[in-house]
Amino acid sequence: MSIVFACAASHAPGITAWTEAAPKEQADKFLASYRKLGERLAAAQADAIVAITVEHWANFFLNSMPTFCIGRAAHYDGPVEEWLRIPKARIPGDAQLAAMLINVCLEGGFDPTVSDELLFDHATFLPMHFLNPNMAVPVVPVIINTLTTPMPSAKRCFALGELLGRALAKSEKKIAMIATGGLSHWPGEAKHGKINVPFDRKFLDNLLTGDVSSLTAYTHEEINAEAGSGGHEIRTWIALAGALQSWKAELLAYEPVAPWATGCGLVAYNP
Amino acid sequence: MSLYQVQKLLYHVNRDAERRERYRRDAAGFVKGYELSDNEATAVLNVDIRTLYAMGVHSLLLRPFTLLNKVSNEDYAKALKGLE
Numbered sequence: 001m002s003i004v005f006a007c008a009a010s011h012a013p014g015i016t017a018w019t020e021a022a023p024k025e026q027a028d029k030f031l032a033s034y035r036k037l038g039e040r041l042a043a044a045q046a047d048a049i050v051a052i053t054v055e056h057w058a059n060f061f062l063n064s065m066p067t068f069c070i071g072r073a074a075h076y077d078g079p080v081e082e083w084l085r086i087p088k089a090r091i092p093g094d095a096q097l098a099a100m101l102i103n104v105c106l107e108g109g110f111d112p113t114v115s116d117e118l119l120f121d122h123a124t125f126l127p128m129h130f131l132n133p134n135m136a137v138p139v140v141p142v143i144i145n146t147l148t149t150p151m152p153s154a155k156r157c158f159a160l161g162e163l164l165g166r167a168l169a170k171s172e173k174k175i176a177m178i179a180t181g182g183l184s185h186w187p188g189e190a191k192h193g194k195i196n197v198p199f200d201r202k203f204l205d206n207l208l209t210g211d212v213s214s215l216t217a218y219t220h221e222e223i224n225a226e227a228g229s230g231g232h233e234i235r236t237w238i239a240l241a242g243a244l245q246s247w248k249a250e251l252l253a254y255e256p257v258a259p260w261a262t263g264c265g266l267v268a269y270n271p
Numbered sequence: 272m273s274l275y276q277v278q279k280l281l282y283h284v285n286r287d288a289e290r291r292e293r294y295r296r297d298a299a300g301f302v303k304g305y306e307l308s309d310n311e312a313t314a315v316l317n318v319d320i321r322t323l324y325a326m327g328v329h330s331l332l333l334r335p336f337t338l339l340n341k342v343s344n345e346d347y348a349k350a351l352k353g354l355e
């Protein structure tokens with residue numbers, strides 16, 4: 001089989017933790033699109049989910065901060081955050097698929113950290129709540145450091161996605177690929193609450209038109225200034241775009257939700 | 272005297288229940304376990320948001336630490352006012 005489903009999705013904790021703080025119409029529209037993606041994933045009957053994701057001090061600190069990390073655990077517990085309003089659960093991993101991807105990386109010019117134990121925070125757990133609501137489809141997390149400098153370049157993230165996508169397209173399993181993070185937000189910063197709608201729209205436009213040269217040209221400084229410290233998470237979306245270059249991106253939702261302090265986007269991919 | 276040590280302290284309090292309990296029981300004693308300058312120790316003990324932020328503490332370490340110290344969204348934003 002091969003890749004049977006793919007999407008990119010925001011994971012702002014407010015989506016579940018303070019849903020009702022958002023204007024009802026905006027929240028309803030966004031949540032309905034998130035659930036629709038969940039239905040599409042279920043219909044695709046995926047054997048495993050490869051989640052290109054990030055984390056927020058759940059597992060790693062500055063004594064050792066991997067640029068790329070692939071989880072090879074038997075299972076993942078989460079969410080770390082008690083206040084996320086998502087019940088605690090254990091999601092199965094897929095160590096065999098993870099090992100295959102790690103080998104693909106090592107053969108293909110990437111040397112990821114390997115972890116046999118990871119906790120999931122809202123970055124992975126919130127998308128799972130909507131896309132894998134029974135927490136039954138096994139997950140392989142591919143974590144990109146978007147938390148602290150130095151971070152991998154957009155070009156490098158795209159190349160990692162390209163490598164993973166090529167391998168997964170030949171997989172014997174039915175694979176769902178997801179990317180999670182972004183879009184513009186400044187969590188916990190003096191600018192907390194700011195959303196850069198023009199930046200988000202331009203980024204989404206680059207995805208929808210498959211503009212590889214623009215996607216790989218984003219610099220750290222540009223993202224930092226225009227999309228905030230949280231905006232660095234768009235690297236996961238860029239990696240997914242690298243994995244699915246012959247697929248067509250479809251915008252399901254974009255809502256700059258002020259009470260969630262994030263430009264919230266949902267993009268589905270169609271073969 | 273290092274930002275690294277300040278962030279390490281916050282990371283431990285945020286993520287490790289046993290250390291969090293020790294911090295809650297005896298904050299002054301707890302900070303002595305880290306190599307902090309007097310100013311850094313004072314900023315941590317006073318939960319001096321503005322000073323910690325200005326010294327470069329990561330916002331996703333700082334905000335959870337202030338939440339554990341029951342700082343509201345409004346007070347947090349007020350402490351950072353003008354630093355945008």
